[in-house]
Amino acid sequence: MTESTMPVIEIDGRAATVETLWPVVGGYGHFTAMQVRGGRVRGLSFHTERLEGATRELFGTELDAERVRGYVRHALGRGGSGDASVRVNVFQPVEGPGAPVAVMVSVRPPVTMSAGLQRVKSVPYQRPAAHLKHVGGFGQAYYGRRVAAEGYDEALLVGPGGEIAEGAITNIGFVAGDMVVWPDAAPYLRGVTMRVLERELGHAGVPQTRRPLRLADVTAYDGAFLANARGTAVVAEIDGVPVPTSAQLLARIAELYESTPWDEI
The missing domain is CATH 3.20.10.10 (D-amino Acid Aminotransferase, subunit A, domain 2)
Known part of the structure; x- marks a missing residue:
């Protein structure tokens, strides 16, 4: 994936559409952001713990960590590189206590901390x-x-x-x-x-x-x-x-x- 390419955005492992993206703009949900290099990330267990805990707190339901990892791997494959900035958003397509959640994965070019003091x-x-x-x-x-x-x-x-x-x-x-x-x-x-x-x-x-x-x-x-x-x-x-x-x-x-x-x- 290069900076000239469009970001990859998938929801539950499928390319995002206007219809599937619409619930995301409601502004209620949570996410984690990570830097991926060679298909690897630092602190992966902390990312999944964050997603699981926030899903229980905000939506009253569970989120399977392996499901999330599978979606991230799939989106990285479409992005064409194991080096990327990855954001995982969790939201409810249909609001309601305990209703199923959806997982949006966005893949963009990798970035690093600004150099210098x-x-x-x-x-x-x-x-x-x-x-x-x-x-x-x-x-x-x-x-x-x-x-x-x-x-x-x-x-x-x-x-x-x-x-x-x-x-x-x-x-x-x-x-x-x-x-x-x-x-x-x-x-x-x-x-x-x-x-x-x-x-x-x-x-x-x-x-x-x-x-x-x-x-x-x-x-x-x-x-x-x-x-x-x-x-x-x-x-x-x-x-x-x-x-x-x-x-x-x-x-x-x-x-x-x-x-x-x-x-x-």
Whole structure:
């Protein structure tokens, strides 16, 4: 699949049509997004757990992980490459408690995290039902575009008291000496890459903790990083305030993620 080709979009293993796509625009559903290389993905079990749990919560029904994997494999085959950006959406064609769900798989060209140090700007926004990766992220897109127009790389979502939650499309973590600190003052999505890092840091013996963090606390830390399916990146600035970038643990975090095994879909 090349950037010049149209994305592949399938619903339940069949090419999407206007009729089958129509229920998707209702704005109620959930998804997961992944980077696939050679038909493999990092943290596959975390992706399927996310989809299964959100399906139970939003629709009151079960979703078979193998069914999803089969749909992804099929769509990747049509895309003509095992390297891709893949998004899996789950929705109900006919609304009703316990009604069957449909699975939409979109396959587009692969992408990576923007190279270089990242500049972040805080915005007064928190996602509703933040523990879910749900559709309808207008607020995230709105603030993401606004900060990008000002030359920033990512929006940092914060509460009314400056409580740090998450990035618009990332998780954020901080470094304190030899420890990774995850913010825990406001609701956030525990992203797949965050979960992969938690696992790999644990295996490597790197201590981690969660604690309430606010914007006023940023200068007390030795570094910060962003993480999502595209990878990890070091933060150099938050709201114009420089953040240290030379901590050895920041490089270790990137190394651990890059060495994470890829799972066959």
